[in-house]
Amino acid sequence: MASVPLLEAQNLAVRYPNGELALHDVSFQIQSPSFMAIIGPNGSGKSTLVKTFLGLIKPFRGSIKVNGYDSLKQSGKIRKIVRYVPQRDRIELTVPMKVKDIVLMGRLLKKLPPRFTSSKDIRIAKDALEQVDMVDLWDRPFPELSGGQRQRVLVARALASEGSILVLDEPLAGTDVESQDLIVDVLGKYHKENDVSIVMVTHDLNPIHTLVEDVLLLKNTVIGLGEPCSIMDPELMKKVYGPTARIVEHSGHRYCMTRDSGIDRHD
Numbered sequence: 001m002a003s004v005p006l007l008e009a010q011n012l013a014v015r016y017p018n019g020e021l022a023l024h025d026v027s028f029q030i031q032s033p034s035f036m037a038i039i040g041p042n043g044s045g046k047s048t049l050v051k052t053f054l055g056l057i058k059p060f061r062g063s064i065k066v067n068g069y070d071s072l073k074q075s076g077k078i079r080k081i082v083r084y085v086p087q088r089d090r091i092e093l094t095v096p097m098k099v100k101d102i103v104l105m106g107r108l109l110k111k112l113p114p115r116f117t118s119s120k121d122i123r124i125a126k127d128a129l130e131q132v133d134m135v136d137l138w139d140r141p142f143p144e145l146s147g148g149q150r151q152r153v154l155v156a157r158a159l160a161s162e163g164s165i166l167v168l169d170e171p172l173a174g175t176d177v178e179s180q181d182l183i184v185d186v187l188g189k190y191h192k193e194n195d196v197s198i199v200m201v202t203h204d205l206n207p208i209h210t211l212v213e214d215v216l217l218l219k220n221t222v223i224g225l226g227e228p229c230s231i232m233d234p235e236l237m238k239k240v241y242g243p244t245a246r247i248v249e250h251s252g253h254r255y256c257m258t259r260d261s262g263i264d265r266h267d
C-alpha cells in the first residue's frame with residue numbers, strides 16, 4: 001500500500017480579505033518522507049501555501065492535506081506533527097526572551113499544561129544549539145543577536161522540538177555563506193538520520209539543490225514539480241524569473257542564475 005502523501009493539494013485557491021488571490025488552481029502531491037523545497041519569486045504565494053497547510057489561513061476553494069490531515073478540519077493534528085520556523089521578518093522581537101527560552105519553547109509548546117522544563121529538555125536544547133554552533137549564546141537576549149545568528153537559533157528550536165515534519169520559511173534569507181552551509185548541512189543530516197520530512201521555502205535553490213528530493217515551483221499556481229534537475233530548466237525558469245534567467249551546468253549539477261539569486265548581478 002502506498003504511504004500517505006506528505007502534502008496533497010486539490011484545486012486549492014487562497015484569497016486574502018483584501019481580495020488578493022494569492023494562490024489559484026494549486027493541485028499537487030508529494031510523497032513521504034521527503035526533503036522538499038518550495039521556490040518562486042517574491043509574492044508567488046510560498047508563505048501563503050505554508051500558512052494554509054498549517055491551518056493558519058483558510059482555503060478560499062479546494063483543500064490541502066498534510067500527512068492525510070485536512071488543513072481546515074484537522075489543524076490541531078497538523079500542529080502536533082509539524083515544527084514550523086516562520087519567515088524571519090515576521091518574528092516578534094519586542095519580547096526580551098533569551099536564546100535558551102526561544103529553543104526551550106520549541107519543546108514546551110508540544111507539551112500539555114502544566115508545562116515544566118525538565119533536565120532532558122535542557123539537554124536536548126543545548127544539543128540543538130551545539131549543532132548550529134550557537135550554544136555559547138545560551139544566556140544572551142534573542143533580540144540582541146544578528147539576523148544570521150537568530151536564524152540559526154530558530155533552526156535549533158525546530159531541531160529541539162518534536163514532530164515528523166519540519167517546515168522552514170526561508171531559513172537562509174539574510175545569512176552569510178558560512179551560516180547557509182551550516183544550516184543546510186544540519187538539515188540534510190537531520191533528514192537522513194531521523195525519519196523527518198523537511199519542507200523548506202527558499203528563494204534560491206542553488207544552496208540546497210544537491211539535497212532536496214522534490215521541488216515545487218510556484219508563481220501563484222504550480223509552474224513545475226519534480227526533482228531539482230527537471231525544475232532547473234531554462235524554459236521553466238524564464239517563465240517565472242523572466243528572460244534573464246539562465247541555467248549553467250557545473251560538475252554534473254545544474255545551477256540557476258537569476259537576478260533574484262544574486263549570482264547574476266551584472267546582467
Ligand SMILES: Nc1ncnc2c1ncn2[C@@H]1O[C@H](COP(=O)(O)OP(=O)(O)OP(=O)(O)O)[C@@H](O)[C@H]1O
Binds near residue numbers: 017044048049
Ligand atoms: N496578509 C495579507 N493580506 C493581503 N495580501 C497578502 C497578505 N499576505 C500576503 N499577501 C499577498 O499574497 C501574495 C503572496 O504572498 P506570499 O507572502 O505568500 O508570497 P511569498 O512567495 O512568500 O513572497 P516572499 O518571497 O516575498 O516571501 C502577495 O501578492 C502578497 O502581497
Ligand SMILES: [Mg+2]
Binds near residue numbers: 087
Ligand atoms: Mg514568503
